[in-house]
Amino acid sequence: AQSVTQPDIHITVSEGASLELRCNYSYGATPYLFWYVQSPGQGLQLLLKYFSGDTLVQGIKGFEAEFKRSQSSFNLRKPSVHWSDAAEYFCAVSNSGYALNFGKGTSLLVTP
Amino acid sequence: GAGVSQSPSNKVTEKGKDVELRCDPISGHTALYWYRQSLGQGLEFLIYFQGNSAPDKSGLPSDRFSAERTGGSVSTLTIQRTQQEDSAVYLCASSRGLARTGGELFFGEGSRLTVL
Numbered sequence: 272a273q274s275v276t277q278p279d280i281h282i283t284v285s286e287g288a289s290l291e292l293r294c295n296y297s298y299g300a301t302p303y304l305f306w307y308v309q310s311p312g313q314g315l316q317l318l319l320k321y322f323s324g325d326t327l328v329q330g331i332k333g334f335e336a337e338f339k340r341s342q343s344s345f346n347l348r349k350p351s352v353h354w355s356d357a358a359e360y361f362c363a364v365s366n367s368g369y370a371l372n373f374g375k376g377t378s379l380l381v382t383p
Numbered sequence: 384g385a386g387v388s389q390s391p392s393n394k395v396t397e398k399g400k401d402v403e404l405r406c407d408p409i410s411g412h413t414a415l416y417w418y419r420q421s422l423g424q425g426l427e428f429l430i431y432f433q434g435n436s437a438p439d440k441s442g443l444p445s446d447r448f449s450a451e452r453t454g455g456s457v458s459t460l461t462i463q464r465t466q467q468e469d470s471a472v473y474l475c476a477s478s479r480g481l482a483r484t485g486g487e488l489f490f491g492e493g494s495r496l497t498v499l
Contacts, residue, residue, distance in 0.1 A: 314490035370416055375425035
């Protein structure tokens with residue numbers, strides 16, 4: 272079955288620093304991959320998604336992610352973090368049914 | 384409406400009581416999902432509805448959990464004889480297409496359930 276692993280439970284970065292959140296998936300074929308963000312008191316919002324083609328995908332809020340088949344990874348990046356980026360980030364993969372399988376999330380703290 | 388609406392936003396109940404959680408999806412979205420978010424556990428898939436097809440109930444954790452979707456729109460998640468381990472945030476999402484083919488899921492803000 273498809274699964275998603277987010278190795279980092281918590282990450283702390285300074286405002287203005289670069290960010291990389293890790294995501295590894297387990298899937299037999301090329302998966303559909305997603306990153307969602309959950310800000311405090313808000314619902315989950317889609318940041319970006321990968322289906323096929325160019326392995327570097329751009330999303331909203333200045334985020335990007337790179338699909339690396341050889342490493343079974345889909346890491347999320349941002350060159351310069353803003354305080355408003357503090358949130359919970361979830362990686363997800365489509366499963367053979369109808370829903371998305373989500374990782375357990377990475378909590379991002381941004382320090383001044 | 385503009386987004387997925389869920390009610391109540393917060394529910395505190397006593398162990399053994401039944402609860403109903405409501406989800407009003409985005410108009411025109413044929414797919415509707417329920418997820419459960421427990422502390423440190425990510426999002427756990429519960430059930431999926433697509434149009435008039437039979438729902439995918441494979442994620443429901445026990446027979447105390449059930450859900451229905453009336454008229455292809457509003458959905459109700461019912462938990463009977465609640466237990467303390469049912470305490471979680473229950474999230475509803477809807478999409479125009481299937482998640483497995485890339486349909487974007489739009490989430491509500493969730494219903495936080497606390498079982499005392």
